[in-house]
Amino acid sequence: MLRSKSSALSSLILAAVLAAPMSAQQGALTFMDVQRINRGGSWAPSPDGALMLYTITTPDWQEDQSQSDIHVVSLSEGVASSRQLTFTGDKNESQPTWAPDGSYFVFASNRDSDDSENQLYVMRHDGGEARKITDEEHGVSGFSFSPDGSWLVYRSGDSGQEQLHRLPVSDLFVADAEQITAGQAGVEQWDWSPDGATIYFVRPDSFDEDDKRRREEGFTVDVKNAVTPLSSLWSVEVASMRERRLTQDSGFSVDGFVVSDDGRWLSFTGGSSERYDRNITGARLYADQYLMDVATGAVERLTENYEVGESATRFSPDGRWIAFSGPDDLERYSMTENRIYIREVESRGGAFRKLGSAFDQSLSIGFWSEDSRTIYFNAGVKVTSQLHALDIERDEVTQVTEERASLSVTRDDDTGVILINYSDPRTPPTVFTVSDVHDVDRRSRWIQLVDLNPQLAEVALGEEVEINWTSTDGKTVGGVLVYPVGYQEGTRYPLIVAIHGGPASADVLRFRGGYSSAQVYAGAGYATLKPNYRGSRNYGNAHRTDIVGDYFTLGYDDIMTGVDYLIAEGIVDEDQMGVLGWSAGGHWSNWILTHTDRFKAISSGAGTMNWISMYAQSDVQRNRQFYVGDGFLYEDFDTYFDQSPLKYITNAKTPTMIHVVEGDPRVPSPQSVELHMALKKLDVPTELFMYPGRSHGIPDARNRLVKAVSEMAWMDHYVRGIGDKFEWKQVLQTLEAKDRPRPISDR
Numbered sequence: 001m002l003r004s005k006s007s008a009l010s011s012l013i014l015a016a017v018l019a020a021p022m023s024a025q026q027g028a029l030t031f032m033d034v035q036r037i038n039r040g041g042s043w044a045p046s047p048d049g050a051l052m053l054y055t056i057t058t059p060d061w062q063e064d065q066s067q068s069d070i071h072v073v074s075l076s077e078g079v080a081s082s083r084q085l086t087f088t089g090d091k092n093e094s095q096p097t098w099a100p101d102g103s104y105f106v107f108a109s110n111r112d113s114d115d116s117e118n119q120l121y122v123m124r125h126d127g128g129e130a131r132k133i134t135d136e137e138h139g140v141s142g143f144s145f146s147p148d149g150s151w152l153v154y155r156s157g158d159s160g161q162e163q164l165h166r167l168p169v170s171d172l173f174v175a176d177a178e179q180i181t182a183g184q185a186g187v188e189q190w191d192w193s194p195d196g197a198t199i200y201f202v203r204p205d206s207f208d209e210d211d212k213r214r215r216e217e218g219f220t221v222d223v224k225n226a227v228t229p230l231s232s233l234w235s236v237e238v239a240s241m242r243e244r245r246l247t248q249d250s251g252f253s254v255d256g257f258v259v260s261d262d263g264r265w266l267s268f269t270g271g272s273s274e275r276y277d278r279n280i281t282g283a284r285l286y287a288d289q290y291l292m293d294v295a296t297g298a299v300e301r302l303t304e305n306y307e308v309g310e311s312a313t314r315f316s317p318d319g320r321w322i323a324f325s326g327p328d329d330l331e332r333y334s335m336t337e338n339r340i341y342i343r344e345v346e347s348r349g350g351a352f353r354k355l356g357s358a359f360d361q362s363l364s365i366g367f368w369s370e371d372s373r374t375i376y377f378n379a380g381v382k383v384t385s386q387l388h389a390l391d392i393e394r395d396e397v398t399q400v401t402e403e404r405a406s407l408s409v410t411r412d413d414d415t416g417v418i419l420i421n422y423s424d425p426r427t428p429p430t431v432f433t434v435s436d437v438h439d440v441d442r443r444s445r446w447i448q449l450v451d452l453n454p455q456l457a458e459v460a461l462g463e464e465v466e467i468n469w470t471s472t473d474g475k476t477v478g479g480v481l482v483y484p485v486g487y488q489e490g491t492r493y494p495l496i497v498a499i500h501g502g503p504a505s506a507d508v509l510r511f512r513g514g515y516s517s518a519q520v521y522a523g524a525g526y527a528t529l530k531p532n533y534r535g536s537r538n539y540g541n542a543h544r545t546d547i548v549g550d551y552f553t554l555g556y557d558d559i560m561t562g563v564d565y566l567i568a569e570g571i572v573d574e575d576q577m578g579v580l581g582w583s584a585g586g587h588w589s590n591w592i593l594t595h596t597d598r599f600k601a602i603s604s605g606a607g608t609m610n611w612i613s614m615y616a617q618s619d620v621q622r623n624r625q626f627y628v629g630d631g632f633l634y635e636d637f638d639t640y641f642d643q644s645p646l647k648y649i650t651n652a653k654t655p656t657m658i659h660v661v662e663g664d665p666r667v668p669s670p671q672s673v674e675l676h677m678a679l680k681k682l683d684v685p686t687e688l689f690m691y692p693g694r695s696h697g698i699p700d701a702r703n704r705l706v707k708a709v710s711e712m713a714w715m716d717h718y719v720r721g722i723g724d725k726f727e728w729k730q731v732l733q734t735l736e737a738k739d740r741p742r743p744i745s746d747r
Helices: 005-018 031-035 209-216 518-524 541-547 551-568 583-594 610-619 622-628 637-642 645-651 671-681 701-720 729-736
Strands: 039-045 051-062 063-073 078-084 093-096 105-109 119-123 143-145 151-156 164-168 191-193 200-204 230-235 242-247 252-259 263-270 287-293 299-301 321-327 336-343 353-355 374-381 384-391 396-399 407-410 417-425 428-435 464-470 476-482 494-499 527-532 572-584 602-605 656-662 687-691
Touching: 031 701, 039 093, 039 428, 051 093, 093 143, 093 200, 093 287, 105 143, 200 622, 242 374, 252 287, 321 428, 374 407, 374 656, 464 551, 476 518, 476 551, 494 518, 494 583, 494 701, 518 527, 518 701, 527 551, 551 572, 551 583, 572 583, 572 701, 583 602, 583 645, 602 701, 610 622, 610 637, 610 671, 637 645, 645 671, 656 671, 656 701, 671 687
Parallel strands: 230 252, 384 407, 494 527, 494 572, 572 602, 602 656, 656 687
Antiparallel strands: 039 051, 051 063, 063 078, 093 105, 105 119, 143 151, 151 164, 191 200, 200 230, 230 242, 252 263, 263 287, 287 299, 321 336, 336 353, 374 384, 384 396, 407 417, 417 428, 464 476, 476 527
C-alpha cells in the first residue's frame, strides 16, 4: 500500500478515471505514479574516486516541466550517505563537474534567470552557498576544466554563433572571461588535448546571416533538406588564443571527432558533401571514418562505404589500437549484427581485422580494459541485457553477468570508476558501483548509490517472467509476460498484446520495460504479453533478419502463436483480447487489424498503412528498402503494396483507436489519416487522436496521459465490456490532484 499522501490521492483519482468494476487494486501502479517517476543522471565521480555528484530530475506533469537538483553520495558508503546539495524549487541545476583537485565543483543553472538561460556557479560538496561566476547575455551551453587544471572553458553566444571563452582557475571569481574563438559560425563539438594546451572543435565553414534574419523577421517556412554548409575540424591554443583550421577537404563534412589518450591522433567522421545525403536524419549513413596525425596533419581515410553506418572510432588506452563497430557486411547497407573492426593505429593503409563473428549478437565498444587487451560492451541476451568482454587477441566473447534484469556497465574515463545502471521488473532504474570491473559478476560486492523512487517500494506489481513458445515454422520465439496483480492459477484473464517498436528492439525484464503501462493494466486485472517477434534483436542475427523481404508474415505468426500459447496454458480468456503498439508496433497492429478478427480492440500508434507513400513521407528511406524489398521502390510498386496493410483494409472489423503526432517525421501522420478514413468508410468503430508536435513520440506529459487513459478506456469498453469508451472527464478529474510529489530528500 502506498504511504505518501500524493500517491494515495493518485490512486483514488485513477479509480475515478477508469470507472471500471475491475479498477486498480489498492496500492497498484497508476497512470499518475508513472507520470511522477524521478530520473537520475549526470553521474560525476570525484577525481579521487571517493564521492559522486549526480542529478535527480522530478517531473511536474501538470505543467509539462521538470526540475533537477544536485546530490552527492559516497562511493564506499552508498545510498545511505546521499545528500541533496541544491534546493531551487522551480529552477534547475545540471552538469555538475568537479574541479581537477576535487575541492569544489561547477554546475549550470537558471536559478537567477527569468528564462531557461544557464549561468555557471561554484559550490563545495561539504556545504556553503553557490557563487555565480558567469553572466553571459545568451547563457552558457557546455563547459569543462582543462586536464591540467589551469582553465575553465565554456561556450556561449547567439544560436549558431556560440564561441568558446576561458577563465583562469586561479582567479575564477576575479578575472573577466576572455573569448578564445572568433569564427563567423559557432563552435559545435569541442574537446581538450590531453595536456590541456589545445582545444579541438568542429565549426561550419560559413554562417547564413540572411537565414538568421529571415527567421527573426518571422519568415518561418521550413525548407526541407535546405542547403547547409560543410563543417571542418579546427584547433585553438588556449593560452595564445591562436586558431588553426585542420581539415581543408571539400569532399566531406566533419560530423564528430575523438582524441586519442596520448594526444597523438584525432579520428573523425566525415559525412557526405552532398546536400541530401548530409541531411539524412539520425544515421551515420553516407559517412566514413578518418584518422589524423596531430604532429603532421596527415589524414588517412579508414573506410570507404558511405551506405554503411559505422560507429565513431575509439582508441585503446595504450594508444596502440583503433577500432569501430559496424555491420557484419561492410560492403553494402544492412541491419545485420555489428562486429568490431580493429587495427594498429600506426599501420597506415593497413586492413582492419573483424572480431566477434562467432558471437550471434551485436558488439559495440563500451570501454577498454586498462591494459588495452579487452573491450567491454553491453548486449541483449533474450529478455535481459548483460555485460560482455571481447578478448581482442583471441577473438573470444565472454558473457560477464547473469542477471535476470537489464543492466548497462560503464567506466568513467577520468577516474576509472565502474557504474552499473540497473533495473529489473521490481526495481526502478538505479545505479550501483564496484571497486573493479572484475567484481561486476559478484552481486555481493555491488554498492547501491541511489534510490530515486522510494515512493514505489510498496506498490503492488504483477509478476513479470520470460516465456518461450514455438511459432508456425518451428522456431522458438520469446518475450515477457506480465501477470495481473493477484493472479490466481486456473483463472483466465483478459489480455493486452503490447508490441514493441523498432523492429530491431526487444522487451526485457526491467521496471516498466517496453510498454510502460503494462503494470497499470496488471493492477486493473489484465495480463500483458510483450512478444519479441521475428525482427527483434537479442535472439541472434537470423531472428532479427528473418523479416527482410517479407516484413509482416513471420512476425505476425510469432505474435499469434504467442497468444495461442497463453490460451493453451489457461492464462488468457480468448474472448477478451486487445492489441496495441507504437511505431513498428503500430505497423504490426495495422497488419493484425487487416488479417484477423480475434481481437476485440486495437490501439494503433504511429503505424504505417502504405509503404509506397510512407517511403517518401518519412525521414528515412534506406532501412525501409532493406526491410520491405531491396529493389528500387519506383521500379517495383507491387512489392511494397503487397506488404502494406492498406491493401487488405476491407478485412478490417476490429474497433481501432489511432494515435499519432501531427508532425511525426519518422511515421508521418498521413499514414494514420489513411487508416482512420478507411475505417470510417467501412463503418468500423474508430477514433483518431492527433497530438501537436514534430517528434516520433508524444512530446508533452499531459498528452501522454491522454493517450494512456483513453487507450485503457477503449480496451475496457471493447475487450471487457465495461465503461463507455473515452470521456474527457476521465482525464480532467486528474486536475484535482493538487499535491505535488515531495522533494526526494523529504521522503
